[in-house]
């Protein structure tokens with residue numbers, strides 16, 4: 001059995017992952033409306049990944065005899081001031097998620113719940129990737145500046161991104 005304290009914290013994390021999914025879906029819809037289909041595609045993939053993160057935590061909590069409790073998902077922003085602003089918001093958000101994962105990790109250690117700590121290892125690495133992806137695109141967008149043609153090329157490039165089922169789900 002998992003402790004009530006850790007169960008509550010994982011339920012809060014499930015909500016945070018679903019909020020992330022909703023945020024990225026909102027960003028995808030913003031880009032669709034702006035005519036940037038590649039950026040929209042990139043965020044639709046993000047949306048699916050975040051849903052998968054929530055699912056990994058749900059499966060894990062169930063496997064430990066815990067109870068998944070789904071709470072309301074808070075409102076997300078709907079407007080941004082261009083692609084650079086969106087990716088800056090993405091990086092800032094992922095940095096917050098990294099802090100949440102680190103707090104969960106510390107709680108698992110404090111509770112001597114080494115199974116949970118082990119489960120969180122994948123998320124620790126995933127956050128490195130999430131922050132790196134956003135930071136790399138911020139760098140590209142800063143280089144692009146006001147060059148519409150270069151922005152078009154990046155949009156085309158991001159249209160090639162496809163969703164891959166994260167390994168903790170694929171293994172199930």
Ligand code: MG
Nearest residue numbers: 017020050053
């Ligand atoms: Mg996530």
